[in-house]
Amino acid sequence: MEHDGKALAADETDAHHHRTPGLASVHVRAIITWLAIFPLAALGMSALGDLAPAWPPVLRAFVLTLVVVPTAVYFAVPRLLSFHARMTRAARRRRGSRV
Structure with a gap:
């Protein structure tokens, strides 16, 4: 996505070129x-090393990603994003109560 010729990160809004409030930055999500x-x-x-040591590496990677990605x-x-939020x-409440 572009805004005034500048590429935007996936978590930025096109209207004002600011990050959407409440959404973790692309760096935090990475x-x-x-x-x-x-x-x-x-x-x-x-x-997989214990269960299928003779499998070719590509087959092991395929099976691994079938489980890991979903x-x-x-x-x-x-769950990690919820925990981060x-x-x-x-932290914001603590900062607000100190002011």
């Missing part, structure tokens, strides 16, 4: 996605 996928991939690779997209990432709101 970190949260990595935090969801890395442990799932590490566990899956360990399990688990991350539908379970892990939404709760922590952000709590």
